[in-house]
Amino acid sequence: xxxYVIIGDxxxxxxxxxxLREEDPDSSITVITDEGEALYNRILIKEHAKGKLPEAxxxxxxxxxxxxxxxxLSLNTHVTGVDTDEKVVRTHEGEDVGxxxxxxxxxxxxxxxxxxxxxxxxxxxxxxxxxxxxxRESAEAADDGVVVGAGLLGIDFAAVCGxxxxxxxxxxxxxxxxxxxLSGQGAEIMHDGxxxxxxxxxxxxxxxxxxxxxxxxxxxxxxxxxxxxECDFAxxxxxxxxxxxxxxxxxxxxxxxxxxDEYMQTNLEDVYAAGDITQFYDVLLGEQAQNGSxxxxxxxxxxxxxxxxxxxxxxxxxxxxxxxxxxxDFPFLSFGHPTLGDEYAERKYSDTExxxxxxxxxxxxxxxxxxxxxxxxxxxxxxxEQRDVADQKxxxxxxxxxxxxxxxxxxQ
Amino acid sequence: xxxxxxxGRTLTLRRVDSVAADxxxxxxxxxxxxxxxxxxxxxxxxxxxxxxxxxxxxxxxVVATEYYRVEAA
Numbered sequence: 158x159x160x161y162v163i164i165g166d167x168x169x170x171x172x173x174x175x176x177l178r179e180e181d182p183d184s185s186i187t188v189i190t191d192e193g194e195a196l197y198n199r200i201l202i203k204e205h206a207k208g209k210l211p212e213a214x215x216x217x218x219x220x221x222x223x224x225x226x227x228x229x230l231s232l233n234t235h236v237t238g239v240d241t242d243e244k245v246v247r248t249h250e251g252e253d254v255g256x257x258x259x260x261x262x263x264x265x266x267x268x269x270x271x272x273x274x275x276x277x278x279x280x281x282x283x284x285x286x287x288x289x290x291x292x293r294e295s296a297e298a299a300d301d302g303v304v305v306g307a308g309l310l311g312i313d314f315a316a317v318c319g320x321x322x323x324x325x326x327x328x329x330x331x332x333x334x335x336x337x338x339l340s341g342q343g344a345e346i347m348h349d350g351x352x353x354x355x356x357x358x359x360x361x362x363x364x365x366x367x368x369x370x371x372x373x374x375x376x377x378x379x380x381x382x383x384x385x386x387e388c389d390f391a392x393x394x395x396x397x398x399x400x401x402x403x404x405x406x407x408x409x410x411x412x413x414x415x416x417x418d419e420y421m422q423t424n425l426e427d428v429y430a431a432g433d434i435t436q437f438y439d440v441l442l443g444e445q446a447q448n449g450s451x452x453x454x455x456x457x458x459x460x461x462x463x464x465x466x467x468x469x470x471x472x473x474x475x476x477x478x479x480x481x482x483x484x485x486d487f488p489f490l491s492f493g494h495p496t497l498g499d500e501y502a503e504r505k506y507s508d509t510e511x512x513x514x515x516x517x518x519x520x521x522x523x524x525x526x527x528x529x530x531x532x533x534x535x536x537x538x539x540x541x542e543q544r545d546v547a548d549q550k551x552x553x554x555x556x557x558x559x560x561x562x563x564x565x566x567x568x569q
Numbered sequence: 570x571x572x573x574x575x576x577g578r579t580l581t582l583r584r585v586d587s588v589a590a591d592x593x594x595x596x597x598x599x600x601x602x603x604x605x606x607x608x609x610x611x612x613x614x615x616x617x618x619x620x621x622x623x624x625x626x627x628x629x630x631v632v633a634t635e636y637y638r639v640e641a642a
Contacts, residue, residue, distance in 0.1 A: 200596045204632060214594035214630075451598050479605070481598050483634050488609075531613075534606045 165262035169432030169458035176462025265397030299390035306394035314392025316484035319354025350485035493523030
């Protein structure tokens with residue numbers, strides 16, 4: 158009987174456990190997590206923090222789900238080390254859990270802002286359900302908020318401020334939100350969306366330090382220009398630090414995440430990784446890449462499970478990811494790798510409609526759609542087919558994209 | 570109501586302001602690509618949401634720019 162151990166019970170770890178049980182019914186499966194609750198819907202916790210969604214629908218699995226599948230779930234359990242020679246996982250309780258095959262799906266932890274008083278009461282990071290509960294409670298009582306981190310995670314804090322009636326200032330280091338993927342035109346639509354919900358973007362700013370009262374509560378953020386912004390609520394989302402400390406000095410290849418191939422295999426025999434933590438080989442991009450979307454993490458877990466059970470390279474990970482922002486009146490969707498192009502095409506169609514497509518080596522590798530999402534499936538199809546279309550940008554920027562208008566693919 | 574249809578074997582999307590504790594809720598990023606396309610087409614009134622071919626069940630609430638409950642037409 159094969160013994161599988163999965164560290165992490167997010168969507169990738171849980172997806173792997175489910176797949177392993179289907180693929181290898183007689184195996185032993187253990188899932189270890191340091192969280193105190195079983196799998197929940199991480200992309201819905203922001204709705205809870207906004208005060209719009211109750212807790213119950215966010216839970217995905219209760220402990221009974223694991224019992225029914227004969228999966229051993231260890232909650233509140235910290236992994237302190239992995240010995241890949243002995244093939245054991247060590248826990249904080251001094252237990253050694255043996256494995257034949259190991260999956261690391263531990264994700265990340267929000268990076269703390271490296272400034273004074275960044276751990277003061279009232280300053281929040283957003284990753285777990287428990288974070289969301291605290292953010293909701295804190296935002297409900299707050300009047301003035303500051304948000305730091307001009308990316309896909311930071312904008313959730315802006316939405317919390319908007320939904321909870323907190324007057325927000327969104328302090329950005331550059332001249333626009335998500336400057337790596339959006340031009341000024343696209344970003345301005347997002348800035349207008351923020352203003353609509355009562356959050357004012359502040360550019361060429363950021364946080365130099367926080368100020369606190371005698372009780373250690375945040376009272377203001379001061380930006381590098383010396384501007385002071387009073388706040389009794391602050392959200393920091395400047396990135397993730399991947400949870401790899403417990404791996405110690407084992408010879409696992411890492412590069413801002415754990416390096417895996419398209420089968421989710423690491424460089425160490427019988428050790429796999431899946432989810433946000435991976436630097437995976439993207440067969441569509443032709444190079445290592447990273448992705449934090451729900452769908453990508455779920456699929457990586459499934460692929461890892463298939464290949465672990467097969468004890469071979471049974472199925473490769475090939476996926477076009479999507480990430481939506483649903484906080485404003487207009488929809489927003491980024492797909493693939495919108496920041497990794499070597500050329501781009503973009504167009505604004507109205508005050509709330511904008512499109513940008515990223516190409517690499519002539520092929521679509523990602524994009525951002527604001528307002529009108531209708532072209533998303535066609536653009537993803539082109540990405541999957543790896544068609545050389547960068548010389549036909551006009552067709553892809555038409556308001557209605559018709560793939561029949563593209564020149565036929567050239568024989569290679 | 571965001572979209573209504575009267576033909577057989579289709580689903581309706583009804584905008585809702587609140588969600589019951591026992592509701593099944595899915596974020597739009599959880600829909601597969603086919604369901605996502607059909608969902609947006611139905612939302613824009615382009616075509617009805619078919620009752621088969623997606624894993625959207627009546628009663629499910631989908632979180633998009635608003636909350637929409639899937640209902641039998």
